[in-house]
Amino acid sequence: MEKITPRLPSGMRDFLPEDVLRRQYVIETVARVFEAFGYEPLQTPVLELEETLLGKYGADAEKLIFHAQHPGGKEKLALRYDLTVPLARAFALQESKLSLPFRRYQIAPVWRAERPQRGRYREFYQCDVDCVGVEGMEADAEVISVAVMALQRLGFSDFAMKINNRKLLTGIGIYAGLEGEALANLYRSIDKLDKIGVEGVRDELIKGGIAAETVARIMALIGSGATTERGYAVAERLIGHLRETLSGVPLALEGLAELEKVFYYLAASEVPSALVEFDPSMVRGLGYYTGPIFEAVSLSADPEERVGSLIGGGRYDELIGLFRKTPLPTVGISLGIERLIVLMEKRGMYPPHLRRTVVQVLVTVFNETLRPAALRLASQLRAAGLSVEVFAGGAKLGKQFAYADKRGIPLVAVLGEDELQAGTVKLKRLSDQHEQVVSGAEVSQIAQKLL
RNA sequence: GUGGCCGUGGUGGAGGGGUACCACGUCUGGUUGUGGCCCAGAAGGUCGAGGGUUCGAAGCCCUCCGGUCACCCCA
Numbered sequence: 001m002e003k004i005t006p007r008l009p010s011g012m013r014d015f016l017p018e019d020v021l022r023r024q025y026v027i028e029t030v031a032r033v034f035e036a037f038g039y040e041p042l043q044t045p046v047l048e049l050e051e052t053l054l055g056k057y058g059a060d061a062e063k064l065i066f067h068a069q070h071p072g073g074k075e076k077l078a079l080r081y082d083l084t085v086p087l088a089r090a091f092a093l094q095e096s097k098l099s100l101p102f103r104r105y106q107i108a109p110v111w112r113a114e115r116p117q118r119g120r121y122r123e124f125y126q127c128d129v130d131c132v133g134v135e136g137m138e139a140d141a142e143v144i145s146v147a148v149m150a151l152q153r154l155g156f157s158d159f160a161m162k163i164n165n166r167k168l169l170t171g172i173g174i175y176a177g178l179e180g181e182a183l184a185n186l187y188r189s190i191d192k193l194d195k196i197g198v199e200g201v202r203d204e205l206i207k208g209g210i211a212a213e214t215v216a217r218i219m220a221l222i223g224s225g226a227t228t229e230r231g232y233a234v235a236e237r238l239i240g241h242l243r244e245t246l247s248g249v250p251l252a253l254e255g256l257a258e259l260e261k262v263f264y265y266l267a268a269s270e271v272p273s274a275l276v277e278f279d280p281s282m283v284r285g286l287g288y289y290t291g292p293i294f295e296a297v298s299l300s301a302d303p304e305e306r307v308g309s310l311i312g313g314g315r316y317d318e319l320i321g322l323f324r325k326t327p328l329p330t331v332g333i334s335l336g337i338e339r340l341i342v343l344m345e346k347r348g349m350y351p352p353h354l355r356r357t358v359v360q361v362l363v364t365v366f367n368e369t370l371r372p373a374a375l376r377l378a379s380q381l382r383a384a385g386l387s388v389e390v391f392a393g394g395a396k397l398g399k400q401f402a403y404a405d406k407r408g409i410p411l412v413a414v415l416g417e418d419e420l421q422a423g424t425v426k427l428k429r430l431s432d433q434h435e436q437v438v439s440g441a442e443v444s445q446i447a448q449k450l451l
Numbered sequence: 452g453u454g455g456c457c458g459u460g461g462u463g464g465a466g467g468g469g470u471a472c473c474a475c476g477u478c479u480g481g482u483u484g485u486g487g488c489c490c491a492g493a494a495g496g497u498c499g500a501g502g503g504u505u506c507g508a509a510g511c512c513c514u515c516c517g518g519u520c521a522c523c524c525c526a
Contacts, residue, residue: 007517060524063452082526114525115452116518126526188524286525308525336526366484401486416484430486 011114011122018356023125025354026337026344027107030127030150034105037146039129042104044086046111050076056085056319058287064112066122079111083128084288084332085319091132092323100133100328107337119307119339130332132320137258140292140315141265143333147296147311148271150335155349158299159310160230161271162279165259165292166314168242169283171252172221175245176214186210190222191283221245222281235263235278242280255291262292284312291315294333298343305346307339356408359389360451364400366416374415377425377443381413384444405430411450413443 008014015023031041047068054062066079080086083106091102107127116122129146131139148161169190173183189204196204198219205215221242239256246252259278266276284293293314298305313333321327344350361381365374371390378388389409391400397414404412414426425443428435429450438446 010517064524110526112525115523117520117525120525124526191524284525310526312526334526339526364485396482397484398482398486403486405486412485414484418484426484428485433486435485 011116013121022350022354023341025350026154026341029153030335031107033150033153034129034146039103039105042106044090046080047077048080048086050078052089053078053081053085056288057081061286064114066111066113081112082110083108083126087130088320089323092320102132105129119342121338124338127335127337128332130330132330133328135329137261138265140262140331141269143313143331144266144294145269145271147333147335148275154340159275159296160277160299161275161294161296162277162282163262163292163294164279164282165255166289167251167255167291168280171246171249171255172218174251175249176218187283190281193281230277231273232263232267238278258292284314288316288319289314290317305343307342310336310339358387359407359409360386361388361411361413361447362404362409363388363390363413364397365391368394370415373420377413377415381444381447386447411447
C-alpha cells in the first residue's frame with residue numbers, strides 16, 4: 001500500500017486526551033445547569049432524512065448542509081445542521097411518549113460546510129436547551145436564564161445578552177412599506193449595524209433602492225439601538241419610545257408587548273441587569289424564528305477574542321407544525337461551546353484541579369521479578385476506585401518518574417525489595433515532593449488523601 | 452464563493468540566488484532506589500506539490516494543494 005500523509009477534513013479536529021478532559025468539564029458544567037432547570041437529556045441520530053432538514057433554515061443556510069449519500073442508498077440522507085430541527089422531528093414522532101411542556105437539552109456535534117475561522121468549525125458541538133409547548137413568555141425568559149447561568153457557572157461575566165423580536169423587525173418593515181425580498185435585505189443590512197455603523201447601514205439601504213425618506217424613518221427606530229447601553233431601565237424606555245412611533249402597526253406592538261414580558265420575567269429571575277440588552281438592530285439569520293430572538297456576544301475588546309456570538313436562539317412557533325397537524329409554540333437557545341472553549345483556553349479559565357490525564361497513580365515496576373507485586377498493588381488501588389497505571393516495559397526508576405511527570409500523573413507508588421520485605425509501599429506526590437511510607441493495608445486510603 | 456497574507460526536522464521560528472540554521476521536544480550518557488535544573492553527545496529535513504528561469508532555487512516566476520485572516524454567514 002502506498003503511504004498517505006495524514007490529514008484532517010477541513011474545519012474538523014482531533015481532540016487529544018487533555019483537550020477531551022477540558023471539554024468534558026465544560027459540557028458537564030452546562031449540563032448540570034440545564035438539569036437544575038428541569039431539562040431532560042435527548043439524543044438523536046447524526047443523520048437525518050434530507051426532507052427533514054430541507055426548507056427549514058433559509059436558502060443561504062441550506063447550501064451549507066452536508067449531504068451523506070452512499071452509493072445505491074435508497075434514502076436521501078444529510079448530516080444534521082443544528083439540533084433544533086431534529087428536536088422538532090423527534091418530538092412530533094415521539095410525542096405520544098412525552099408530555100407537555102417538554103423541556104430537553106442536547107449536547108452533540110453538528111455539521112456545517114462553512115469556511116473555517118477562529119472559533120468556527122465544520123464539525124462543532126452545540127448545547128441546546130428548548131422548551132416545547134409553552135406559549136407564554138415565561139418560557140423565553142427561562143431559556144435565557146438557563147443560558148446566562150451556564151455562562152456564569154463557567155466564569156463568564158463580560159457578555160451582553162441581546163434580545164429582540166422578529167415581530168418587531170417585520171413591523172418596522174411594514175411601517176417602512178417593505179415586504180418580501182426588500183424586507184430580507186433590510187434585515188441583512190440592519191444586522192450589520194454594529195459592524196458598519198449607522199452611516200454604513202443608511203448607505204446600504206439607499207443603494208438597495210429604498211427611498212431616502214423611508215430609510216431615515218427606519219434609522220430613527222433602530223438607530224437608537226446602535227448604542228450598547230444595557231439594562232432593564234434602558235429596555236423599558238426604548239420599548240415605550242418604539243410603542244409610540246409604531247402605534248399604527250399591530251404586529252410591532254405585539255412584539256413589543258412580548259419583549260416587555262420577557263424582560264419582566266428575566267428581572268424576576270434575577271438575571272443581572274448589566275447582562276441584558278434590548279437591541280432592535282439584532283436580527284439572526286435562521287429562517288424559522290417567529291418571535292423573540294436572542295444572541296449573546298462577548299464584550300472583550302481583545303481582537304483575538306472576537307469569536308462571533310456565544311449564544312443564539314429564539315422562539316419558533318411554526319417549526320414543529322411542519323411535522324404534525326398543528327403547530328406547537330416552542331422556544332430554544334443554543335450555547336456556542338466551541339467559542340466558549342476558545343475564550344476559556346485563552347484566558348486560562350479552567351479550575352486548577354482539572355488534570356491532564358485520567359491516571360491518578362503510577363505504580364512503578366522495580367524490575368521484572370517485582371512486576372507481580374506491582375500488579376497486585378494496582379488491583380488493590382483500583383478496587384478503592386482509583387485510576388491506576390502500571391509502568392509498561394523496563395526502565396530505570398528515574399525514567400518512570402520522568403514519565404509520570406511528563407504525563408501529569410500526580411502520584412507515584414514505589415514498590416521495591418525493601419518495601420516488599422517490610423510489607424509497605426512508598427507514595428510520592430510529584431507536585432510538592434511529599435513522600436511517605438505506608439503499610440499495605442492503608443495504601444489506598446492514604447493515596448486518596450494525597451490526591 | 453471572492454480577496455490579502457503564510458507553508459522550512461515532531462512543534463515554533465531565522466534564512467529573500469552560492470555547503471540548511473536556532474530554540475523547544477525526542478533519544479543516549481553524566482546519575483543502575485526518585486521527575487523538573489545543569490552538562491556532554493546523538494538522531495531527525497526530497498524547505499507544501501508540480502512545472503519554469505538559472506551554471507546553481509528553500510529563496511525568483513507560474514499552476515495547484517493546504518493553512519490563516521477579512522468579506523458573506525454563523526455557535
